[in-house]
Amino acid sequence: MNHCNRFRPAPINRRELLQRFGSGFGLTALTALMHDSAYGALALEDSKSEAKGGMPNHGLHHPAKATSVIFLYMDGGPSQVDTFDPKPMLDKYNGKDPGEFFKVEATQFNNNGKVLASPWKFNPYGECGLQVSDLFPNVATCADDLCLVRSMVSEFPEHTFANYFLHTGSGLQGRPSMGAWINYGLGSVNQNLPGFVVVNGGLIPPGGLDCFGSGFLPASYQGSVFKPKGTAVANVQPLEKTVERQRSKLSLVNELDQLASDQFGTSDNIESAIRNYELASQMQTAIPELMAFGDETQATQTMYGFDAAYEPTRTFAAECLMARRLVERGVRFIELTCPSVSGDRWDQHSNLKEGHENNAKAVDQPIAALLKDLKQRGLLETTLVVWAGEFGRTPFAQGANGRDHNPFGFTVWLAGGGAKGGTVYGQTDEFGYKAIEDRTEMHDLHATMLHLLGVDHTRSTFRFGGRDMRLTDVKGHVVHKIIA
Secondary structure, three states: OOOOOOOOOOOOOHHHHHHHHHHHHHHHHHHHHHOOOOOOHHHHHHHHHHHHOEOOOOOOOOOOOOOEEEEEEOOOOOOHHHOOOOOHHHHHOOOOOHHHOOOOOOOOOOOEEEEOOOOOOEEEEOOOOEEEEOOOOOHHHHHHHEEEEEEEOOOOOOHHHHHHHHHHOOOOOOOOOHHHHHHHHHOOOOOOOOOEEEEOOEOOOOOHHHHHOOOOOOHHHOOEEEOOOOOOOOOOOOOOOOHHHHHHHHHHHHHHHHHHHHHHOOOHHHHHHHHHHHHHHHHHHHHHHHOOHHHOOHHHHHHHOOOOOOHHHHHHHHHHHHHHHHHHOOOOEEEEOOEOOOOOOOOOOOOHHHHHHHHHHHHHHHHHHHHHHHHHOOOHHHEEEEEEOOOEEOOEEEOOOEOOEEOOOEEEEEEOOOEOOOEEEOEEOOOOOOEEEOOEOHHHHHHHHHHHOOOOOOOOOEEEOOEEEOOOOOOOOOOHHHEO
16 A cells, blocks of 8 residues: 555645634635625625625626716706707708708607707817817817717606616616616725715706615615715714714614614615614714815815806815715715706706806816816726716707707717727717717616626626616617727
8 A cells, every 4th residue: 555645735725725824814814805895795795685686796797997987967958969069050040940851859848949059159179179069168178088979869858757767777766776786786995985976066856866776776785965065974973972982872783783683684774774884983084084175285176166256166166076086085986966056957948048058157167177187196097987968958949049858869978987088979960859870878878887897787687576687677788989
């Protein structure tokens, strides 16, 4: 009998190696990393979430170009023919009956007037020669970073349904928002801040907070609403006079949570509440540091518009600066809502000129500053910035001087995060009414955003109602032509 292997040590696996090496500190370090969602916590959560409908294939599916998204939500529907899609035919036939040139579809209010020329002039900007209207003189200086999609369409002509569609991929209330899907799929890098933050400039869109909800996903993935001033969120400052007293209260809450869990079993509502308590405790340190805008140079604050004469500009300046600071801290998805201006949101059924000018004045300087600031800090390369409303507006007037809703062809733009800057994709007809080339659906936009984040939109799913649900439902194609 051959006994040459008698004293050869048996092979050990990696887990045993970590246990033995360095008195077990290797395994301790691994355990800490595995509980960090930036590294491995998603894998640990798979067994838990799968029982509730989660699938084990979420996470990165391919190398990501972007790690965060800033969604500049232009509430109300900016007019494509007055912003980023110039149409000389509107000047040529201004004041004519639109029915002489194309079929006029039913509109929201059906108070249709004449062909209406844009009150603003368009000029080429950047090395790419991108055409931008005088409404956005500051954003125009970033033309070489913008990827215009001029052929977007929506399935809904009414604000509430169109907002749900833009945010969740469904016109019905109660579906998870894109921010929740991204938070669910990728997790948060910063354990002291939510992975999905909505910075509320003053206007909650039609459809309400369900535009930012988690739907059938665990409640911990919904958007957390911050304000761009003060403490950002209520009750972030502890009321207890001593740290020991606060810890005692937290310990009691933890014991009560454990008793409830032992008695009733795991519950999404209870588990989400526990996570919210834990996150709230961590935010007591993170939020004051986040909101320390005074740490920024005066030049940076001036660039964003902190000293602008127009108050809504100052509000959106704080939103945009806050978005950059959130990106720096690893927050995955940040949505900025519009500030309240004198008049309506981008929803000018009358008095188009004054209404669009007020809204553009509020956001133009801060958006341009955000793009330039991200770029000079090396963050634009990995931050996808998306500018979009829920639909566009008609090339003919509503009444005498407004524009009605138009879901048949409008413009959104992307910048950074792997989007191909200085380009135009798709086009509308010669009046800017309907998309006629490279028609792009909302599901295509969502699929492309997820693709840039390293996620295959067909594989990031959650079982609900007897089938595997996803942000893009059963539709959506990645628009590869707009990817750098």
